Amino acid sequence: MTYTLADLDANGSSTRNALLSRILDYFGLAVQLDAERAALPTALSLGTPYPNPATSEATLDLVMPGGAFVDIDVYDILGRRVMQPVSGKLLDAGRHEITLDVSMLAPGSYFVRVRGGDAVAHSRFTLVR
Numbered sequence: 001m002t003y004t005l006a007d008l009d010a011n012g013s014s015t016r017n018a019l020l021s022r023i024l025d026y027f028g029l030a031v032q033l034d035a036e037r038a039a040l041p042t043a044l045s046l047g048t049p050y051p052n053p054a055t056s057e058a059t060l061d062l063v064m065p066g067g068a069f070v071d072i073d074v075y076d077i078l079g080r081r082v083m084q085p086v087s088g089k090l091l092d093a094g095r096h097e098i099t100l101d102v103s104m105l106a107p108g109s110y111f112v113r114v115r116g117g118d119a120v121a122h123s124r125f126t127l128v129r
Contacts, residue, residue, distance in 0.1 A: 041065045041093075044119035049100070049112060053126040056103040060112065060123070062096045068117035072098065075111045082110070091116065102127055 047061035060072070072086035085100050102110070107127050114121045 044114065044116050044121045046112065046114050046121035046123045048123055049125040053128040054102055055128060056101070058100045058102050058125050058127075060096075060098045060100065060114070062091075062098060062114060062121075064091050064093050064096065064116055065119075066093045066117070067091065068119075070114060070116045072100075073113045073115075074100065074102070074105075075113065076105075077109050077111075 041063045042065050044065060045063040049058040049060050052058070062070075064070075067090065069088050070086055070091045071088065072084065073081050074083045074085065076082050082105060083100075083102075086098065105127055107129050109124060109126050111122060111124045
């Protein structure tokens with residue numbers, strides 16, 4: 001035996017979306033339309049590391065538009081790479097918080113470069129003791 005559930009309007013046409021919406025409402029589930037969905041990021045983005053100034057750790061807020069292998073490099077004010085905390089790590093699309101141990105660096109200003117796929121993002125932070 002097979003049952004078919006349908007919701008018909010006055011003209012006899014099926015209103016499948018209306019039926020599904022009513023069922024979800026009955027069970028108290030939220031309905032989100034495609035137009036209401038939060039837009040996915042379209043570009044690699046790197047926020048300012050925090051806390052800034054940092055003392056022993058700095059946290060990066062990184063948003064990836066898609067999965068990619070990521071490299072993170074930290075440079076001193078003279079442009080010398082002083083650490084590479086992440087090398088070739090696969091990160092999925094979405095938001096990531098990455099904490100850097102900067103306790104071994106000298107006080108000063110530093111630049112962070114994140115490469116993910118074909119995209120590059122930069123930021124900077126200050127380290128104090």
